[in-house]
Amino acid sequence: MTGLAPAVLAWAAGTLGARPEAEDASRPRTDARVWKLTLPDGARFYLKLSPRPLMYERETLALRHAAPALGAGHAPRLRASNAQHLALLLTAVPGRSLEQQTLTPADEARAHRHGGVLLARLHRAGELSGPRRKEAAAALRAAADGAGNHLHRAGLTAPERKLVRGLTTRLRTLPPLPLAFTHGDARERNLLWSRTHRQAGWIDFDRSRFATAVQDFVPLACTTWTDRPDLRAAFLQGYGRDLTPEEKQALTCLAGIDAVNCLAHHDPTLTARGRRTLDRLMAGVFA
Template sequence: MTYPTPLSPALLAWVSRALGARPSIRDVSHPREDSRVWQLTLPSDVRFYPKVSPQPLMYECETLALRHAVPALGAGRAPQLRASSADHLALLLTSVPGRPLKQLTLTPAEEARAHRQGGELLARLHAAGDLSSHRRAEAEQSVLAAGNGADRHLRQAGGRLTAAEQKVVRDLAEQLRVLPPLPLAFIHGDAWERNLLWSQDLMQAAWIDFERARFGAAVQDFIPLYCGAWCRDPGLRTAFLRGYGRELSREEEHALMCLSALDAVSCLAWGPAHGDQEVAARGRRTLDRLMAVVRA
């Protein structure tokens, strides 16, 4: 069972100063321990969302994204940063029309349209980051760094994988070391249907939750969809990539398969530890699909 988390007096004072009024408050956090988000409604019925990051790095990532790359998505297509507080690790965000795709029942045509627009917006985000100097080096090393984390995730996942599954994951992680250079981008970092909003009134998509945004290989942003919605309905992949503006290269396809193995192990480690059974189930489904391919 989860209970509403009150907005602390210090945080309430900060948002009230930023907004120039004392709002009404409703806890809208996800049902997990590290999620702290509230809906604030002003007397004018305008809504804002203060969000407290679980850790300083996530605060820094989301602040950078909201200031320097997310505006490229356009008005109503992502939250805007109204104010930030490093002392509180808090962001004050504008409201965005729509609800997460995970919470909606859409017609196939609506769902395809939402995914196509999601691809269009992700392409804008990918092109928005400045890849000069050390940021290019960070992006170039991102896939190798993901592979280097395989053993750590396997240790955390423990007995949730068989010996054969662990070997497959290690083999796929090793293959990331010999990949040629891949297209680089400023990536969302958690681009799946929980963070893709759709407004049925406006027929308009939007992305939220940029706390894992960073510089990396563009293909890394497709992992959650590759392991989720695209498996459920390959037509959604077609729609998404049509919106994105290009197909994936052969090298990116291979990287995506390898990275999906690492994502599966990460999900199997993180999901149970944080009480997120949806994430854990995604990891198990992905691993089962990979093992079926290996055995074929």
């Protein structure tokens, strides 16, 4: 990991009014570079450098117009942004990633329930009209169309390819589903839980966009919820409703597409996730 460029650090210091101490806080398997900034008075902020302009634009939009709907302390606040450096200066959110904590089953359920409450708020945020509504309405078809880009690299058997093609076809035939402003990467690594404050928070909005609401449930459905139906139930309780039958069909189809995308990469973690999802789909036990 390269160090923080002096020009970017100087911009952050000028914005904060003091020169901070910078500590690399980047996470594995992500392209973004993140530094924890600590001011002389102990105040903490985060400086995030987006890997691509689109991700910078998406996160900036989310933090300005949608994430504030989650409430104070439940998402970062955008202190400043710098398009030249694709830099975002963010406030710290209480808590740590669920991926980094060992919690009691009761606290895990509580964190997922709070996470569901916050995701419902996010889904209702943003003005869903005009081009944004059109973008959201086209999201499922775009996901189905994109599956073909990875299918030849996923190393599937003939029956598996047939299954995935059938799922993408079914996805294209579903009726219109509820639309939302989605987080885009709603998984445990981006869901924080503060034991002190007993509250949750979401971070990393660089994949956020207007889409179908059900698309935000794919990451959890293909990871944590696989072995923990109790956490799925807690999350949806917080979200305020169960998925409709059509959304459940869409979730199954999207899981197949997610599996192909994972298997097309050479990351062992993604490969294991994709293989497990595909095996469950082949066995007919994905729900």
